[in-house]
Amino acid sequence: MSFVPCEPSSHFPLQNLPYGVFSRRGAHDRRICTAIGSYVLDLKSLSDAGCFSQPVAAAFQQGTLNDFMALGRTHWSEARQTLTQLLSQESPRLRDDSDLRSKALLHQADVEMHLPASIGDYTDFYLSREHATNCGTMLRGADNALSPNWLSLPVAYHGRSSSIVVSGTPVHRPRGQVLKDGKDGKQPVLDRCQILDFELEMGAFVGRGNGMGTSTDVNSAGDHIFGLVLLNDWSARDIQKWEMAPLGPFNSKNWASSISPWVVTMDALAPFRCPAPSQAPQALPYLQETDRHSFDICLEAEILPAGADEPTRVTLSNLKHLYWTLPQMVAHHTVGGCNLRPGDLLGTGTISCNTADRQGLGCLLEKTWNGTKPVKLADGTERLYLENGDTVILRGYCQGPGYRVGFGECTGQVLPTRTSMDV
Template sequence: MVASKSWLEIPADSHFSIANIPFGIISTEGQEQKRSAVAIGDYALDLQCFAKNGGFSGLPSIQDKLSVFGEPTLNSFAALGRPVHKQVREYLQDVFSEGSASSKVLKDNEELKKEALVPRSKAKLHLPMQIGDYTDFFAGINHAFNVGTMFRGPANALQKNYTHLPVGYHGRASSVVVSGTPIRRPNGQVILDPSKPDEPTYTACKRLDIELELAAFVCTPNKQGEPIPVGTAEDNLFGLVLMNDWSARDIQTWEYVPLGPFNAKNFGTSISPWVVLMDALEPFRTKALENSTELTAYLKDPQANRAYDIKLEVDLTTSDGTNTTISKTTAANLLWSFPQMLAHHTVGGCPMNTGDLLGSGTISGTERDTLGSLLEINRAGKEEVKLSNGEVRKFLVDGDTVTIRGACGVENGQLVGFGECVGTILPAPPLQQ
């Protein structure tokens, strides 16, 4: 479905076409209070202001719920459920459509346009949701295979359970930050001398890495003890964001046996600020990677095509401003879909809350220029990434900036994109004496 043309000038390569309408939380100079907005072209439409000035007059069903747009997170809006998200998104598409009846509320109201249409360059973006719990899965099978090969060889690269269930672990919700927040290099215990594998050193991380991921926000909760069926699980999801799950590989190697990653991951995880709704992604659904394992009942999805053909890329920018694209891949490189992750997460009765975040795991293709982590690109530290300015990298150095971008569709003014997920590495704090 091609969305209508907008009366608002939207650049053809904008991630925020009228086909998108992603939701986020903004504040502005002079109005520091956080509130909801949607991104459209080079603007953010301030939904609190829009609602207060009759912008939603054409959508009677939402009238008693407009206060949600004045809240500092999207949780209350998300909790209204997918049918409401769909109505609001479609209404806003109509508001921005050339010649539509609803367009009058904004297009013909110069004062409201001035007040509610904030240039995005002037909007400060915040975490879109209050995240109760954050879970990170491992659904990128190429990544799991590549990393498993490094440790156990290709024959034993994937653990026995890998194709039977979406492996995941509980992450640290408090460390999730919005794109643009600097990331401080962590200190921790690492093995510096492989010949002394029992003698850790307390030092700044020397193998600081990225993980290119997608992540889904939960909108509709389930009660403790009541699993979410895979067939309807998509309706429990609000939308997707890009994620960079920064990883301290050397800390991870020493700490992760037997209970999994901990300080290697909990110093920071960045997400993009605009939540792209499930309905906006609908036209870009595609098959996930083939799983030849016969799945057990609770993971058998009656619908195929639950992956998304989101084109992803990762840029590394050095402190001198030199930019190098180090990876280009697609989000279709996942073995498990978000509905399957949610069905598995709740099969034992785990309660999900509005605002919970589910990461996909690192998304890698099979070729060297399609990998989602430096660990894979540099083959466990054996090779180097050549940057445009002649420098090389195995892992990140202080001052490096990593930018993830992702979008669906082609550049005809109909892109459904995520914008960027950006973070710059700050030096580690002094070691404690």
């Protein structure tokens, strides 16, 4: 237990201690912090007070988590142990030092959260068999749902790191090339996206990277993952449909991706390890894991229309259903010698599970079955896809005995397409 009050429903008990980057409202100085209950704990102030050993103390002087991510698991665990001790009920160091406590312990309502790291590269995977099967069935039919390579490797595409934004940042509906009816049949035109979707995903931040020309063994790849965030990979489905012939997503995906501000560490998630789905046929040797596991992380997505009083939950899924695991992502990404670096972000792709009530489907493309089955919202309206003014809210947590290890929220409101292409 911590001396800081924490309700059982809080996402940020002592068992969590996620990392983020904040500034006081109206200030520009960005600092690394952890979350405890409804507070943030300023780790620069604790570092200034001599609470951490080098090089952790030096890393906590920075305005992003990249240097800390690069230190590796030994130092991550050391920092976690120090924070657990400082925040525990029995430890007087922070509890009884009113001056340090007033400097370091701030209400979350009084701070602004930022991107937790400088994200150099972003790769988005396609790890959910249910999602891939559903999408393939809609596009190619049930007999040819999965592409020939899908069961052999974790499919992915390189995304755009410059357009990753932190939770709470509004996103503008994009424009791009789409096919429309013309006098000579279907013709490509430049138009605003009409079929806008969310994707319920998680993102893995790379901690310790690998050198160019080297690869990471799948059985040590977990040690290269610093922690996880919620990820909404906004998708312009009509643009995507036209441009994915034959290559992968481009303008349909590069305009915005939202992540939650809190990075939940793998140490915090360790108690929630669970078996990963079995794989058949057997993966190639470089993807075979001796300790194959996933994590029991409950995930949900809600839609809140503009002016509505309450959101509607449209998805209830779980990370544990992913066919390909987080270590397999890292191993496959590096097998050809690609150098991952601290702060790189790897997305899981949409996380779906097939349920009788269709609650497990992680995007509106699946939920509405390609726009043929409307979703009813609490305000009485229906959705095939997102409308301007809609806010998408993602949440995720692991349920422990009397506590939750959570990710908070990842939110974003859809705004109209900008009127000028030059703005």
